[in-house]
Structures are given as structure tokens and as C-alpha cells.
Amino acid sequence: MGKRGVVSPSSLAKTLWNLEEARLNGAKKSDPHLKQALGWISNRQGKPGSYRECLFAPTSKDLTELLAVPTHDCKLGKGGIMHVLGEEAVRALALWKHKSGWDHQAAITNVRDRFGLGPERSKRDPGLFCCAVCSVSRWRALAAAKPDGWEAIIADGLKHLAKNPLTSEGRWKRFPFYYTLLGLSEIPLPEVEAERKRILPAAERVYPKVKGNSQAIRFRKRALEWAVG
Secondary structure, three states, X not given: OOOOOOOOOOXXXXXXXXXXXXXXXXOOOOOHHHHHHHHHHHOOEOOOOOHHHOOEOOOHHHHHHOEOOOOOOOEOOHHHHHHHHHHHHHHHHHHOOOOOOOOHHHHHHXXXXXXXXXXXXXHHOOOOOOOHHHHHHHHHHHHHHOOOOHHHHHHHHHHHHHHOOEOOOOOEOOOOHHHHHHHHOOOOOOHHHHHHHHHHHHHHHXXXXXXXXXXXXXXXXXXXXXXXX
């Protein structure tokens, strides 16, 4: 990802993935194009369409295309898009250590404490949210922001992931394959390695078959490269 065109005014999702590719390619926060992108994202907090009015609003294009994850291996309804892109925006701003223009304390606290399965379920299953995709997006945001107690929440989520049966192809039944791999690759917890080994045969089979150079394919390849080690 070059320096130009980081902000995609019609899509929060595209702006987030452009910014992530810039980060992975070693871009510096001082670059004015990246500063513009971070400011554009932070300015979307609490705007109409933001999840529970405290995360970051997707655009009308995002809500039409319904592509909420960089690997493009799952589609969600509009509520899911609002939540997942809101979590991904928190993750991006946290990774870039960008704190201006948004209430970072409130957003990160809400990610940790508010987005659960209800008071009773959340006490038993703090690492889960409404669905597998939303759960992974929350893990990614927590792993980036690292609020107090984040390790225990993600460890609980990984416990549920480990219980999820595999398909005949060796993939998780409920969790999206590439997006979950991408999430696991960023979580510095020991439980991750056991899950990587469990999914390794499937990753090794599919790795040579992932061709092309679209942005989604580049993220899929990154996830698979981590998985096959």
C-alpha cells in the first residue's frame, strides 16, 4: 500500500484495510496521508450508524456490500457490520497509538465490558459475543488495546474456539477460517499455539491454492503464512 489513497471516503472498511497494509509495510505515523486516515476514522466515533453510538460508523457503501473483514470470507447483516467495523476501528487506532479526536477510554472500556452476551452469560463466557465473527473482531481489538483483564477474556474465547468441531476439510465449523487465523496471529497467548496446530493440516492444504494479489488475497496469504509457520 502506497502513501496515497489511504482514506477511501466511501468506505470505513477499505480505509481500515489500506491503513493496515500501510502499517504492515512499515509506514510511519508521521506521514500526512496516514495522519489524515487516522483522523478520518476517529471522527466517525458516535456518528449515526455507529454501534451502540460509541464505536465508529460504517458508510452506506459498507452497509450495502456487507464485507466487514479484510479476508472477505464472511458476510454479515447490517448490525454485524456496525459492530465488526467498529471493533476493527478501535484496533487500528490502538495499534497506531492515536488518541486524539475520539474518546478512547470509553470505547476500549465498552469493548472490554459492554459487548457480551448479557450479564449472566458474560460471567460464564466473557470471551464470546453474539456470533463467531463478532467475537474474533473483539479479540483483535482487545489484543491491540490491551485494557486490564484482556488476557482472561481472550483466553476464554480461545477455550470456546478449541471446543468448536472441525469440518471434513479441517476448518472450524462456526468460525471464519481466514479471519480467525488472522486474529490468532496477533494474540500473544500460549493457548494460540495449540489451535494453530489443530488447524495446520487445513492451512497447509489450502496455502498453495490461494492465488492472486487482491487486497483480500494478500490478507488471506498473511494469515496462512502465520498458520503454516
